[in-house]
Amino acid sequence: xxxxxxxxxxxxxxxxxxxxxxxxxxxxxxxxxxxxxxxxxxxxxxxxxxxxxxxxxxxxxxxxxxxxxxxxxxxxxxxxxxxxxxxxxxxxxxxxxxxxxxxxxxxxxxxxxxxxxxxxxxxxxxxxxxxxxxxxxxxxxxx
Amino acid sequence: xxxxxxxxxxxxxxxxxxxxxxxxxxxxxxxxxxxxxxxxxxxxxxxxxxxxxxxxxxxxxxxxxxxxxxxxxxxxxxxxxxxxxxxxxxxxxxxxxxxxxxxxxxxxxxxxxxxxxxxxxxxxxxx
Numbered sequence: 001x002x003x004x005x006x007x008x009x010x011x012x013x014x015x016x017x018x019x020x021x022x023x024x025x026x027x028x029x030x031x032x033x034x035x036x037x038x039x040x041x042x043x044x045x046x047x048x049x050x051x052x053x054x055x056x057x058x059x060x061x062x063x064x065x066x067x068x069x070x071x072x073x074x075x076x077x078x079x080x081x082x083x084x085x086x087x088x089x090x091x092x093x094x095x096x097x098x099x100x101x102x103x104x105x106x107x108x109x110x111x112x113x114x115x116x117x118x119x120x121x122x123x124x125x126x127x128x129x130x131x132x133x134x135x136x137x138x139x140x141x142x143x
Numbered sequence: 144x145x146x147x148x149x150x151x152x153x154x155x156x157x158x159x160x161x162x163x164x165x166x167x168x169x170x171x172x173x174x175x176x177x178x179x180x181x182x183x184x185x186x187x188x189x190x191x192x193x194x195x196x197x198x199x200x201x202x203x204x205x206x207x208x209x210x211x212x213x214x215x216x217x218x219x220x221x222x223x224x225x226x227x228x229x230x231x232x233x234x235x236x237x238x239x240x241x242x243x244x245x246x247x248x249x250x251x252x253x254x255x256x257x258x259x260x261x262x263x264x265x266x267x268x269x270x
Binding site: 119 | 216
């Protein structure tokens with residue numbers, strides 16, 4: 001049978017993943033106007049791809065059901081079109097006076113960030129509940 | 144005179160605790176995947192485990208134990224509405240499941256502790 005330890009591991013994996021999502025959203029927001037990145041192109045917004053993955057445990061090794069954690073499968077660059085703004089005085093403007101700006105949409109990043117923060121909170125609450133159960137179980141051994 | 148066997152009582156409480164843990168584990172897995180596209184929420188199914196137990200019963204003492212009825216299988220939660228990304232996890236349902244499992248576990252633990260207290264009382268010759 002699956003144990004509470006694997007449940008905590010699953011919840012902890014979610015905490016780390018949600019933090020990664022918040023980090024990605026923050027770096028997207030921070031670079032909303034970055035017209036130059038390492039490859040000379042404007043910054044492309046980053047997206048975190050998640051994947052469900054069974055927690056590695058004794059149960060998993062025996063082929064029994066175990067808790068399902070979550071993992072960052074990849075961080076991909078959004079290949080959608082850059083935003084364009086007419087600004088002829090900008091040093092990165094093309095010959096028609098348009099500047100290519102990162103494909104970052106601030107409201108979308110904010111929504112992602114709120115969602116990730118809520119999921120983080122929920123998993124933290126879950127860990128609290130599991131810990132309560134472990135403590136309760138340990139009380140059985142008290143004299 | 145003693146209508147309920149002590150061992151049966153302890154076993155029943157143990158199963159209740161095991162089931163609560165299984166619910167908790169499934170719910171925490173669901174919660175961890177609240178934003179994973181196409182993830183389907185699961186729940187432990189005790190009915191299936193019971194059926195498996197009924198179909199395969201040890202009829203002789205040298206038969207291998209067909210398995211613990213309280214060992215749960217997991218299955219996808221039926222008629223859960225999927226979001227646009229194919230995910231069927233509902234935050235409030237999972238948190239509610241966890242709260243309920245936690246409560247059930249605490250109840251069984253309290254009863255078991257009371258039972259053990261009596262046993263200890265008997266061992267220590269009512270001291």
